[in-house]
Amino acid sequence: MHPDLEKMIVLQGLDVEAKRLRDEMSALPKRVAELETKLKATQGQRAVVVDLIAKEEVLRRRQELDIKDHQAKMAKVKKQLDQATTTVQVTAFEHEISFAQGEVSRLEDAELESMERSEALEAQKARADEAVAADEKILERERVRAAETIAADKVALAGVEERRAALRPEIGEDALSVYDRISKGKGTAVAEALNQKCMACQMMLRPQKWNDLRDRSNDETMMTCESCGRLLYYDPARDAPQKKAVPVESIAASIIRSL
Ligand SMILES: [Zn+2]
Structure with missing residues (x-):
């Protein structure tokens, strides 16, 4: 990410x-x-x-x-x-x-x-x-x-x-201005993509976008939801959790814990 x-x-x-x-x-x-x-x-x-x-x-x-x-x-x-x-x-x-x-x-x-x-x-x-x-x-x-x-x-x-x-101040200036612009208009700027859906607006992501988002080689690119314009993130720990035997800590939780 x-x-x-x-x-x-x-x-x-x-x-x-x-x-x-x-x-x-x-x-x-x-x-x-x-x-x-x-x-x-x-x-x-x-x-x-x-x-x-x-x-x-x-x-x-x-x-x-x-x-x-x-x-x-x-x-x-x-x-x-x-x-x-x-x-x-x-x-x-x-x-x-x-x-x-x-x-x-x-x-x-x-x-x-x-x-x-x-x-x-x-x-x-x-x-x-x-x-x-x-x-x-x-x-x-x-x-x-x-x-x-x-x-x-x-x-x-x-x-x-x-x-x-x-x-x-730890966030890049451009990214922060994008964040501020979207959150000013929408209330929130970042949305999780889960099961091929934007969890903020509930719209389905196109398969290509969904694949790009899950592809870790694209980590340097920020992707937005085509429907609501929010920045999307994908958390492998949360996707299809029923398939996993051992619960994996979500990225958001691990970030908050590490602060
Ligand atoms: Zn959306």
Whole structure:
């Protein structure tokens, strides 16, 4: 294998890892922000229920005052009734008392309905409290996990960057510019060819290309996939491994081990 290609395989591993670390570091705060939004929504739902409970309490206080008013009125009219002298007065007072009694029983019914609504709302509030507590717990756990992961990622990324910085100057300038151009466009620049296929784009290699790639006398030539344009490498240790009794270390693994 071309020595630059060997190094580019390692470089690609480092680049992929650096990208993974950066992606993770930017995704974690977004995940925490999403959980914060979710918690706010759950708290908002609970606030609606708490507000409805308060409104029912205000309503019942007013109903009780109204009941007392009607009862006081009734007591007053009953006294007037005792002193009534004409049938017209008696009828009018009785009418007033009956109206007030009707109002009291209507208000008492309404108060009972309000209490039933409050009971249902209290059950809703209990569920909302649980939902808020659960969301708070998840948020707190994810905040801690995100902070720890990001701190670890920063250290890991510094290590990866250091290895990248040391490796890049060891690769030929032309090869490195080809590597940078392809990886900028495709995300990765080097692809393994396995079982006559480019493992990056999954397209079949023409038989001639496949033969050239496996021919060790071509080690000084870098070949690209005709379909995706990535630089191809062939690893005899990985090709048709079912035929081998003894596992052979892959080239990528042996390069990484030797670094
Ligand atoms: Zn390809």
